[in-house]
Amino acid sequence: QVQLVESGGGLVQAGGSLRLSCAASGSIFSTNAMGWYRQAPGKQRELVATFTSIGTTNYADSVKGRFTISRDNAKNTVFLQMNSLKPEDTAVYYCNARIRTIPTMDGDYWGQGTQVTVSS
Numbered sequence: 122q123v124q125l126v127e128s129g130g131g132l133v134q135a136g137g138s139l140r141l142s143c144a145a146s147g148s149i150f151s152t153n154a155m156g157w158y159r160q161a162p163g164k165q166r167e168l169v170a171t172f173t174s175i176g177t178t179n180y181a182d183s184v185k186g187r188f189t190i191s192r193d194n195a196k197n198t199v200f201l202q203m204n205s206l207k208p209e210d211t212a213v214y215y216c217n218a219r220i221r222t223i224p225t226m227d228g229d230y231w232g233q234g235t236q237v238t239v240s241s
Contacts, residue, residue, distance in 0.1 A: 123147035123230050125216045130235030137239070138204045143216030143232055145197040150221040155192060155199035159212035159237075169214070172199060183209075206239045213237075 129141040145152060156171035170180045170190035178190055189202040199216060216232035 123149060123218075123220055123222065123228075125218055125230055125232035127214065127216045127232040127235040130214060130237045132238045132240065133206055134240050135206060135208055137206050138202070139206065139237060141201040141203065141214055141216075141235060141237075143199050143218075145218050145220065145230070148222050149197060150223055150226075152194070152197050153219045153221065153227060155216070155218045157190065157199070157201045158215045158217055159210075160215070160234075161209075161212040164212075166215070170201060203237070206237075208239045208241050211237060211239050 124147050125143055125145050127143045129139060133139055154171060154173045157169040158166050159169050160166040168181055169184055170188055172178050172190045172192050187205045191200045213234040214237050215234045218230050219227055220230055221227050
């Protein structure tokens, strides 16, 4: 009913940049927050960046100063601009959104993930 679709992943050399996007569609009453998580092989999924409906952003310490999250609220889309990429950024990046399908009924939704690989 609600679907998140990520795009923009790929292979890039260290120091390069990528821009991820994620669009939410379906039975959406409102989108309260959107964000990005990542999971490297053998590692736990971790928060990368979030953007609330009131404009509050937060970032993992490991990406501060390098990554920027932004939103296009009219299109229910969230972006992640990733600059100065490092090999340790290699992971599957997942879009997450907290969405109300009806008033007061919030749920968390996830995209399928997009692979980001940063070579040395």
